[in-house]
Amino acid sequence: MDIAGTALLTDLYQLNMLAAYLDHGLTDTAAFELFVRKLPARRGFLMAAGIEQALSYLENLSFSSADIAALRSLGGFPDRLLDYLATLHFTGDVDALPEGTVFFPDEPILRLVAPLPQAQLVETRLINLVHFETVIASKAARQVLASGGKPLIDFGLRRAHGAEAGLLAARASYIAGFAGTATLAAGLEFAIPVRGTMAHSFVQVHEDEATAFERFAHSRPRDLVLLIDTYDTARAARRVAKLAPRLAREGITVAGVRIDSGDLGAEARKVRQILDDAGLGSIAIIASGGLDEDQVRALRDAPIDSFGIGTSLTTSSDAPALDCAYKLQEYAGIPRRKRSAGKATWPGRKQVWRSYAKGGAFDSDLVALVDERADGEPLLRPVMRGGRRVSPPLSLPQIREYALNQLDRMPAPLKDLEPFVYPVAISESLRGLAAELDRQDAGVP
């Protein structure tokens, strides 16, 4: 099974509902919106990502004859449903925040308008893709802000949650400002810069560390980074100091050393001193090993030139999920409102308007009904009409530049990762509509 591409990657209940929709002619136009209900603890903002993968999923959505046969083998699905699925293509409209947009709770990330069965069916995978990349871009943005401009590299494939998570985490973190990734497949798939050093095992298979360094240097002289913490970091740094001039005479430059354990700040200061004393001020120090944004910020003044970040990035370890939802806001032209305790939604199709201070910094947002006019800039843009993209995808460097500009325009406390509630207002008309729907329902027995 091509797990990332199969239309079968959905919840069973979607097909149950589709069967019932088809039985009862419920195929009118539905508008769903994907949004986050509230921020995780310690988070002040989120960054939209994964829209590109979501659009690609919608464009390619179809059930092969093997898929239909598989569904038939499960039993219980009516022919009407299977016939519908066999010819299904997505024909709807999508409006979305551009990837890299900073956004806040209650603001739709994406609005999808399509015949109800289509709009329902795609829920699971749409959330699965947009949620994950948004989780990672939002985490990565914090790490980028904490680093004070020092380059960050994604080292996290091994502890990412499976293949797709590793690949898409590389993409989402690059969008949010990472400089590159260690994940080879992400370099090939998305043209993200790929970086790689060496592992402890390379040192360990040698009888002595100096031989390991020398051999690696001769085999992989380009962007040469030596890992110096396998046994004793200071001792290994002295070995590099001895080796580097000899390699230089052969035309090989030691670009950097990597420290992966211990008190990284203290070790980096020792290593910097050893290298500087040997006239090797140009050898960079790369730190890695269980880092998150708090540790990166604490190390900002250490003589560390760049950071490799793994697990905390690719699992978003402090907040691996967002409280997000994809909810029906309108069906057959009539606004709808879910009122479940603690999970009530704002009804109708909505737009987000962002106002800016002089100089371009974000001032405040307004969530309004889509046909209202408001001050500021509308954030949701048309990206798909009738199942086709409105324009070709942007390049990742373009998205990344936009995302970094977004981070730069956030209010200062958000940039400093300090507690701050960004003002998001709900328009009067939207509040009025919600109240009106509640009043109508109150009359129902």
Place this chain on the structure above:
Amino acid sequence: MDIAGTALLTDLYQLNMLAAYLDHGLTDTAAFELFVRKLPARRGFLMAAGIEQALSYLENLSFSSADIAALRSLGGFPDRLLDYLATLHFTGDVDALPEGTVFFPDEPILRLVAPLPQAQLVETRLINLVHFETVIASKAARQVLASGGKPLIDFGLRRAHGAEAGLLAARASYIAGFAGTATLAAGLEFAIPVRGTMAHSFVQVHEDEATAFERFAHSRPRDLVLLIDTYDTARAARRVAKLAPRLAREGITVAGVRIDSGDLGAEARKVRQILDDAGLGSIAIIASGGLDEDQVRALRDAPIDSFGIGTSLTTSSDAPALDCAYKLQEYAGIPRRKRSAGKATWPGRKQVWRSYAKGGAFDSDLVALVDERADGEPLLRPVMRGGRRVSPPLSLPQIREYALNQLDRMPAPLKDLEPFVYPVAISESLRGLAAELDRQDAGVP
């Protein structure tokens, strides 16, 4: 790109090291072990999973000519490396804990013995697979223990980290004792029981809830579960009480109702009362909505018959990653030891021996060198020799039965999810070997 299947899903540094190994004839036999360094906060045990996917990866490992062309396009890889990769197959041996085994820090989950370049290359994906499923099985086992025997269903595909995570989380949680999953593709791929109810949107597209229930019942009468919290849970329960007898006359049984919001215990008691008063004691109550093991345990005495668990399961939200490592323990017949601060390893090939109390409960474990004899049962079993499986894969129900038996044999505090440090001893010979390697290194300048 078939992201789950491609050999390119690895870290760049693996290829850098392979190039250097090949240049310097470092192709002797290496033994690597995958283990967890320490438990996450609040966790007392872990459950092994993902071995089956790891073996499948090793069996199928190969670089297509398209892969080789892609690597060539990146530039910088020597022909010697590309030629080696073009004909590569895994020819090594693997010993592993049976999936579903309860294990503890410092105990190898898996030992891989192969020519060094092979053993090195597979590191990233091997960790990626075994780590993730182990994370999920370990989390799911806690939820199973907390539920006191009530069935749990995986609802978490949408917030899992991508496609593969959703699919493998269904597998790992089923192994650990979940009763089924909502993920259709997991049902098809792994023959896991698939369950599905309805979403709020189904109710919302109807002008009234009663019509929605009736239509769904007629379209999907099998295993019929109605979602009753879209507007007002008690009111919806009264609607079900009115509808169920009418449906019964048509031969349709309401199997259950689902509550997805609010104070689940209080709502369940209200709903139970309403249904019981109507003589509908056989309608089950299913609870879902942001549940984790603490909440499931707190709801154990509520009149809830089963639970749907999503995000906390498929992201292992309190501990989305384990501090695990895949480390070289022996090369060319000589034991190796990494001594990085806080990350030192136990050298050599190891076995875990488990002793049992009378009645079969786990008493204590001993980590010893592989050629030592010790009391108890050896936990690592041969699963692959010369790149081929020793025996065909077990069925998931077999693995699940073994896993549930493992949970049952844990010491009482672990079963109750209470703080408890299970005794894991390191053998004298192993301690002696580590000390000996440290002494040898101390003499090195």
